[in-house]
Amino acid sequence: MKTKLATRKVAANRAVVKAAAHTAAVVPLKSRALNFGGKWDYAPALEDFKHIQIAPRHELFINGQFLAPHSGQYFPSINPATEQTLTEIAAADETDVNNAVQAARNAYENVWSKLPARERGKYLYRIARIIQEKSRELAVLETMDGGKPIKESRDFDLPMVAAHFFYYAGWADKLQYAFPGKTPRPLGVAGQIIPWNFPLLMAAWKIAPALAGGNTVVLKPAETTSLTALRLAQILQEAELPPGVVNIVTGAGATGAALVNHPGVDKLAFTGSTEVGKRIAGACAGTKKKLTLELGGKAANILFEDAPIDQAIEGIINGIYFNQGHVCCAGSRLFVQEGIYKTVIKKLRDRIETLRVGNPLDKNTDIGAINSRAQLDKIRKLVQSGVDEGGELVQSRCALPSKGYWYAPSFLTNVTMSHRVAQEEIFGPVLSVMTFRTPEEAFERANNTPYGLSAGVWTDKGSKIFKLVNKLRAGVVWANTYNKFDPTSPFGGYKESGFGREGGLQGLAAYCQVD
């Protein structure tokens, strides 16, 4: 296939001005069946969402009940693909957070920690099964509130959400086998703050092991994506989970900070930006609070000449464009061995041109909406800095809808290790491509970042994989694949990507006193 891509070695501003103009290219969302110039047309295949009920207002979930916020304040949650307001969400202040922590304490002391472990397991199984029953509805809500393609929320997020509840349900009455020779005890009340990139999945990663370990929870979802957490609250009611075992307080950073600073919280778990993570670590220093942090990443995909290139390109594409690049372990840096550089660049160009960007509710959509205007601005700014520093921007010419927040899949060549785009988390569908000659050079370059969450190695040789895995300072290394997850497998970072692990036994240990 011959493609004409916009390769722009631009006098600085032009690339992003063009990218911005691009964003404004008018293709109405409803009538757009595809977006790559009529090459391979797909008919629209919209997921049905008309039966999905979204209440005009969402309250806080405290002590098993939905309650209006103390301040009377609400904020809108919008659909980033249409900019339409879906509902308004209660803004919890310190009083509400205090009430939620009290409810969690009460439930911990009087109910949850006294229940036989097998009973805790039964609740978790029940929750997992109800999530499975409602998975299509939850997937549609996740897509509408956050902008991710339905094929991801339906085929990745929701199955993983249920799998995490099932997995930790299984451990609830087997803690002494999880930690042989030890007497695992719960920590108490867990405060949990989650981001907007995998809203329900992050809630599951945090709630399921906490409850299995015998703890109670106050969860704060991200302000742009609270809907599915609040739908989960309804599921908890349906499962007859005792009141106060899980409380959900919605709001922005101030609500999170109130939870972080509450003296009644025994354990804090945070996933989000390194900046906020550092602030939380500071606030917890010198307190009794146990802390786990899952922060950003700047993962390297290392592509050797002997790799099956087409398979590798698919994995690399998935690694960076999956979920609009809103993934902490996104493979946002690609290191290509010099001998195959030209071939790889050509294949990447061809492939990004065929990615379908647009209505996230369309089952054929590969790349949905950027989660918020603020995130879109951040992506544009960082790409601009890459161009200013001498990078060459290659961007798909796909048309983008007129409303909503969109960014065409892009990559930058001519990038050096010192460029901001090679060091900072972009959290968007933008790949920075660099080269290497020897395996030593590959891992040295890959490790040259403040982060250390994940990495990928593509080669035909098992020996090379083992060599690199031992040298890469990353919590997860995928070999000849990318972005594969399983509840049994621990996930977490080195260096500024945070500390502590989620998933697997390590994720359970983070919610137990094991001695």
Ligand code: NAI
């Ligand atoms: P953020 O770190 O501000 O938000 C994450 C969560 O923390 C949200 O629930 C937010 O309300 C809460 N929060 C904000 N300020 C807080 C505070 N002072 N105390 C307690 N909680 C607080 O991330 P943001 O601003 O949404 O995204 C900025 C960048 O962070 C992104 O561009 C991306 O690079 C990175 N990020 C990384 C994520 C990851 O999975 N590691 C997830 C989300 C963002």
Ligand code: MG
């Ligand atoms: Mg939203």
